[in-house]
Amino acid sequence: MSGQLNLAQESAHPVSGACESRQVDDREVLLEIGNLSKSFGGLQAIDDVSLNLRAGIITTLVGPNGAGKTTLFNMITGHIQPSAGDVRWQGQSLIGRAPWRISRQGIARTFQDLRLFTHMTVEENVLTMMEPGSWLWQPGGKTRKAARSDKVSEILERTGLANKRHTRALDLAYAERKFLSLARIMATDSRLWLLDEPASGLDPNSYTLFLQLLREEVNEGITVCIIEHNLDIVVNISDRIAFLDQGKLLADGDPETILNDPALAAIYFGER
Numbered sequence: 001m002s003g004q005l006n007l008a009q010e011s012a013h014p015v016s017g018a019c020e021s022r023q024v025d026d027r028e029v030l031l032e033i034g035n036l037s038k039s040f041g042g043l044q045a046i047d048d049v050s051l052n053l054r055a056g057i058i059t060t061l062v063g064p065n066g067a068g069k070t071t072l073f074n075m076i077t078g079h080i081q082p083s084a085g086d087v088r089w090q091g092q093s094l095i096g097r098a099p100w101r102i103s104r105q106g107i108a109r110t111f112q113d114l115r116l117f118t119h120m121t122v123e124e125n126v127l128t129m130m131e132p133g134s135w136l137w138q139p140g141g142k143t144r145k146a147a148r149s150d151k152v153s154e155i156l157e158r159t160g161l162a163n164k165r166h167t168r169a170l171d172l173a174y175a176e177r178k179f180l181s182l183a184r185i186m187a188t189d190s191r192l193w194l195l196d197e198p199a200s201g202l203d204p205n206s207y208t209l210f211l212q213l214l215r216e217e218v219n220e221g222i223t224v225c226i227i228e229h230n231l232d233i234v235v236n237i238s239d240r241i242a243f244l245d246q247g248k249l250l251a252d253g254d255p256e257t258i259l260n261d262p263a264l265a266a267i268y269f270g271e272r
Helices: 068-075 099-104 122-126 142-160 176-186 204-219 230-236 257-258 261-268
Strands: 029-040 043-054 058-062 084-089 105-109 192-196 223-227 240-245 248-253
Touching: 029 068, 043 068, 043 223, 043 240, 058 068, 058 105, 058 204, 058 230, 068 192, 068 261, 099 105, 122 176, 142 176, 176 192, 176 204, 176 257, 204 223, 204 230, 230 257, 240 257, 240 261, 248 257, 248 261
Parallel strands: 043 248, 058 223, 058 240, 105 192, 192 223
Antiparallel strands: 029 043, 029 084, 240 248
């Protein structure tokens, strides 16, 4: 599997509205990562990375294991503070802000370990991600509660979880837990989604639904940055690709250029 990252010119799971037709370079910059670095003792996990996440597209972070992709997410969301550099959201620095404050700014993320409330139901897990409504006795309280319930119903229907509404997260199949993680982020009002390997382990039908949902959300204005190792997903969904290796950003550009670079392929497949 050498020579090219894009091993097949046509994917087995095509998705309409894919990246090749989208103009990305002139879009608004939502998140600006500037000269970001992070070291853990003698390990340089992120090394002087600069990257712009532009509005209304899907940027995919690729690279071998240990390249620093999740560490980058952790710094964007305030779970880890950088050793140097800056992260700016719509022009405002996020450095030093608590994760919950960054989330309130409109940045949501998923984790590889999902972090669901396993003893809560599917519905309750989704509701925890939504802003609390007014008390019923306050003006508009009943209307807001009904609107939240309708939104939850719509999300569960789209993610295939409608018949699991009252099932505990603990009792879901693995693919269903993955979709619950996605449903929770769909319930927020965030403009930017950071998704850490959200499709890993999905069966073919679930995988196709995942790609469809993600593209639908982007077409509605959501911006996505996704960490992904599955090249089928990378080929199908990416509007832009950033390639990390050993904490360094080696390339950032359109999918065709990145996926057909022999040097990057050698790094990705461990052939350097």
